[in-house]
Amino acid sequence: MTRSDQILDVLVTEFGQLMAVEPAAFRRKFRKMASSAFAFYRGSAALFYADMVNGYADSAFLDKQTSRVWIHGDLHAENFGTYMNSDGILVFNVNDFDEAYVGPFLWDLRRFVASVALIAYAKALSDDTISYLVTAFANSYLAELRAIAQGGDDAIGSLTIETTTGPLHRVLQMARLNTRVDLLGQQTVIDNYERRFAQGDGIFLIDQAAKESVQEAFQGYLTTLPEHTHRVSHTIKDIVLRKGVGIGSAGLPSYNILLEGHTQALENDVIIYMKQAQTPAVARYIDDARVRGYFQHQGHRTAESQRALQAAADVWLGYTELGGVGQMAAEVSPYASDLDWADVNEPDELVSVVRELGRAVARMHSVADDESSHDLVDFSTEEAIVAQIDRDESGFVAGLRDFAHAYGAQARSDHQLFVDLFRNGRLPGV
Secondary structure (H helix, E strand, O other): OOHHHHHHHHHHHHHHHHHHHOHHHHHHHHHHHHOOHHHHHHHOHHHHHHHHOOOOOOOOOOOOOOOOEEEOOOOOOOOEEEEEOOOOOEEEEEOOOOOOEEEOHHHHHHHHHHHHHHHHHHOOOOHHHHHHHHHHHHHHHHHHHHHHHOOOOOOOOOEOOOOOOHHHHHHHHHHHOOOHHHHHHHHEEEEOOEEEEOOOOOEEOOOHHHHHHHHHHHHHHHOOOOOOOOOOOOOEEEEEEEEOOOOOOOOOEEEEEEEOOOOOOHHHOEEEEEEEOOOOHHHHHOOOHHHHOOOOOHHHHHHHHHHHHOOOOOOOOEEEEEOOEEEEEEEOOOOOOEOOHHHOOOHHHHHHHHHHHHHHHHHHHHHOOOOOOOOOOOOOHHHHHHHHHHOOHHHHHHHHHHHHHHHHHHHHHHHHHHHHHHHOOOOOOO
């Protein structure tokens, strides 16, 4: 089978059913994926994991424990951003847990370093600079994870305004300037002294039957929230449908729900989104009955994974079912901001960023283990990972460097093959 045939087979297996239902959405998705090698890489996690069990399979540093760590599942460089945690602290951390699952910790690290290689290559940085960036990430990850394993006294901790420097510090400071009023002004209007959603591209009104179904699902969602979540009245003021058009959400329905705030003042209303969850790409390549049986549905998996991997997650994170399909739900936060990699171009700034992201990934891998409220991973992940890496630390770092270069080149080649498949009409139905 040629590489083009492999790419086609993986994409059709992963997206075939949704492509048949929403061909226009997938045309948009594939146009975005065609725009750059990095965009292709973002949208083709399934291909990455097919490669992890085939041509790039490697059991180094993986044993029974380190092969079943709670992982992010799509840890590329653009899946990080700010959020306001349940303690009211702005944090820069991993986000977008749609692909989270339990699997080899090394797959997260590999997916990240390959994305760094793609970004750095697009900025015309040398192979030596790419190696330096990957080394900085690996060393930072290991240093933070080792500090956590040794009791945490030397760990730097979460990425906050107090603990960051450079580009990430600026992102946090800018997120701090955001307000709920601004968010509501962007997404809603005042109509007859009451707030409702504004109309716009990708936003659709729904009929009464659909509204009642969403309201019923919303009541189920409320039962999954922490008991202390009482910031809003839970009174629904408006509901609209949104159709996913991003690289990762093509064709997936999502509902925005406008809630009355904790007073009748209009500036403290809250927006909750409820979106259909899908089977994560990595799950197709992990045969673990205990993991598969742990979750009620994919919405439950997504929400529980975020709670497991993100310390002090948003109190509005929960899950429900709509029409028998799992949904995850959370607040549309006014404090969510992403790092714009287009603004980070010089090697010293890039090194600063990847070092801090190394810390964030270490903390993520260490949260969901025997000391958490989840029992799916019942051992100390930081101790297990550090023990494996300590057997050959230099080999661990060198392995990530070599993989970043090799898979970065693979993704660039695959991107061109994908463009040729798409432009020549070989992707069925789109």
